[in-house]
Amino acid sequence: MADIDFDGVTKVYGDGPPAVDRLSLHIDDGEFMVLVGPSGCGKTTALRMLAGLEEISSGTLRIGGAVVNNTLPKDRDVAMVFQNYALYPHMSVAQNMGFALKIRGESKREIARKVEDAARILRLTEYLERRPKALSGGQRQRVAMGRAIVRSPQAFLMDEPLSNLDAKLRVEMRSEIARIQRLLSVATVYVTHDQVEAMTMGDRVAVLRDGQLQQVATPQDIYDRPANEFVAGFMGSPPMNLVPCQLRPGRSRVEVVVADQSIELPLGYADTHSLPEAGADVVLGVRPEDVLIADATGANVLKVRVERVEALGSEALVHLAWGEGGASSSRDARSRSFIAKVGPRVTFAPGDVVSVQVSPEHIHFFDAGTGISLRAGGR
Amino acid sequence: MSVVTINGTTPIHRRGRRLSLRRRRQVAGFLFALPAIALVVGFIGVPIGQAVYYSFTEWNGLTSTWIGASAWTQAFHNSNLWTALQNNALLLLAVPFALGLPLLIAMLLHQRVVGWRIFRSIYFLPTAISWVVLGLVAERFFAYHGTLNSLIHAVGLTHVSTNMLGYESTALSALGITFVFTMIGTNTMLFLTGLATLDPSLEEAARIDGAGRWRIFRSITLPHLSRFIQLAFVMTVIALFSALFSLIFVMTGGGPGYATTTMEFLIYQTGFDQGAFGTAALYGLILFVLTAIVGVVQLRLIGSEE
Numbered sequence: 001m002a003d004i005d006f007d008g009v010t011k012v013y014g015d016g017p018p019a020v021d022r023l024s025l026h027i028d029d030g031e032f033m034v035l036v037g038p039s040g041c042g043k044t045t046a047l048r049m050l051a052g053l054e055e056i057s058s059g060t061l062r063i064g065g066a067v068v069n070n071t072l073p074k075d076r077d078v079a080m081v082f083q084n085y086a087l088y089p090h091m092s093v094a095q096n097m098g099f100a101l102k103i104r105g106e107s108k109r110e111i112a113r114k115v116e117d118a119a120r121i122l123r124l125t126e127y128l129e130r131r132p133k134a135l136s137g138g139q140r141q142r143v144a145m146g147r148a149i150v151r152s153p154q155a156f157l158m159d160e161p162l163s164n165l166d167a168k169l170r171v172e173m174r175s176e177i178a179r180i181q182r183l184l185s186v187a188t189v190y191v192t193h194d195q196v197e198a199m200t201m202g203d204r205v206a207v208l209r210d211g212q213l214q215q216v217a218t219p220q221d222i223y224d225r226p227a228n229e230f231v232a233g234f235m236g237s238p239p240m241n242l243v244p245c246q247l248r249p250g251r252s253r254v255e256v257v258v259a260d261q262s263i264e265l266p267l268g269y270a271d272t273h274s275l276p277e278a279g280a281d282v283v284l285g286v287r288p289e290d291v292l293i294a295d296a297t298g299a300n301v302l303k304v305r306v307e308r309v310e311a312l313g314s315e316a317l318v319h320l321a322w323g324e325g326g327a328s329s330s331r332d333a334r335s336r337s338f339i340a341k342v343g344p345r346v347t348f349a350p351g352d353v354v355s356v357q358v359s360p361e362h363i364h365f366f367d368a369g370t371g372i373s374l375r376a377g378g379r
Numbered sequence: 380m381s382v383v384t385i386n387g388t389t390p391i392h393r394r395g396r397r398l399s400l401r402r403r404r405q406v407a408g409f410l411f412a413l414p415a416i417a418l419v420v421g422f423i424g425v426p427i428g429q430a431v432y433y434s435f436t437e438w439n440g441l442t443s444t445w446i447g448a449s450a451w452t453q454a455f456h457n458s459n460l461w462t463a464l465q466n467n468a469l470l471l472l473a474v475p476f477a478l479g480l481p482l483l484i485a486m487l488l489h490q491r492v493v494g495w496r497i498f499r500s501i502y503f504l505p506t507a508i509s510w511v512v513l514g515l516v517a518e519r520f521f522a523y524h525g526t527l528n529s530l531i532h533a534v535g536l537t538h539v540s541t542n543m544l545g546y547e548s549t550a551l552s553a554l555g556i557t558f559v560f561t562m563i564g565t566n567t568m569l570f571l572t573g574l575a576t577l578d579p580s581l582e583e584a585a586r587i588d589g590a591g592r593w594r595i596f597r598s599i600t601l602p603h604l605s606r607f608i609q610l611a612f613v614m615t616v617i618a619l620f621s622a623l624f625s626l627i628f629v630m631t632g633g634g635p636g637y638a639t640t641t642m643e644f645l646i647y648q649t650g651f652d653q654g655a656f657g658t659a660a661l662y663g664l665i666l667f668v669l670t671a672i673v674g675v676v677q678l679r680l681i682g683s684e685e
Contacts, residue, residue, distance in 0.1 A: 053587075080583075086578065088598075088599060103588060103589040147584075
């Protein structure tokens, strides 16, 4: 078992922009690190460099302290679970799981023992003699896991291993993988574009965008204190509401002007945030669950119109907008609308005008130009 | 007027209509298949039947005389038949090369070596060229003043220069080499197609599992290609038994002596040179049975895996 260290690792294909740009990331021994980001953000490339399937353009990659930039995949002692599982179709489940051990030259008895142990953990014992095509998607996924764990590698690498499963099985396997990882306590790098997997499985989450690391933190930290507008918008479902606004710091308060309305923040707010000069444009961020729909008419209340209500059974998403003309698909209209997550059985209907309140401690501010969080020491 | 039962259905009429619909479909299916059936029966079934009949006759192309089973016993006492069968058997030694070389080339091309597109076209070129032309080229290549000897001279090995097509001991080898050359394009393409269907992540998984190149080839690539190799094997053996005529005709005319006479060339010689069409039909049946055995065994092997 070992730790993993990306030190300024870069991957460039041809003359294009870097697929992974100076990635520096440390994964502790036994840690479950999730790399998350949209398609093309470089997360899979980073994983493939770690596996040795892609060459590193520059930077240093270490596994267990040893530089592995030029080490062949077979000599890295890492195990990988592929998105399509990559099970050898002509081999039985047992042969698939024991292949690496056979290459390593272990005795038949030893291989059988390890395969049986792994099969027991993964509840695959009764399928050991089957070929992969005779298995369901979930069983194949477990065989792929089994192939990784029988080797007792230094690290597990997982490339979107749940994306080919249906929703119910995905939830099951999510906790199954997390359980096995904790049981074996092996450094794991898990790539996904699914932020629910990122939030629920990882000890820490690294968010990538355009090959660049945006933030590394615990899932809750990422959610509560996103380093920038991208992370705020990417993590969370529905994502954080991001609304352009103007700040007017006054003598006793900070006034936030949203469209033609304003809310006030306590002056102390300026101490914890590096707020810009008066009149500066910023982006206000607030999580849907922090938007409270209230009857109040007092201070810090915004008047908004209900556009649409989505009842999800356990909760409801209320799409709200201000200004005339209602929400359309245009960017301008999007910036004048946001979503509130409220309890089920709401009584309002589209067209109703309601008051919403946001408590100041739940408000995030981002620089309108760079998108970086204005929270002091926010990153 | 229709009969309606209490619950409003018309079971008898419906069942009757359903049956007639099925029958109509059967008739339509038969009618659609009829042209194909007529072609198969007319151009394959009838000639085979005729060949069986003529194999028991003495037939000079105009008149045939029934001589019965003695036609077969006479044929099996003809040493030329055994020579031809022996030549066919010896040429089977070319099959591993006709499969192995294309496999090697396909593996190299699949690695996307520099210039792989050009090489792919070059290797496939013989497939697009008539075997008569290939035979002529090969004849020039192996001739005493041909390319092969020029190369041998060029490297200073004049003493080993030879006329391969001129000696009984070497002519069949030259024919076999030419045959391998003609099969390279088709089999390379077949193996490249097979390799293109190999999921690259399997190879990657094997690399991570610790496998080297040879191990990956043996444990991942070869099992995946087994279907393609079986197909190439059948095609190659059938070509060897039934498509060498043009090469032999152009390169050696079956000689020297009977050194390069295969079954199909013997059929031609017996029928058209000696005018013994009855015996030629008999030889044709033997070749048909041999080819069919290879095909059926192979199809069984493929089928059993499914």
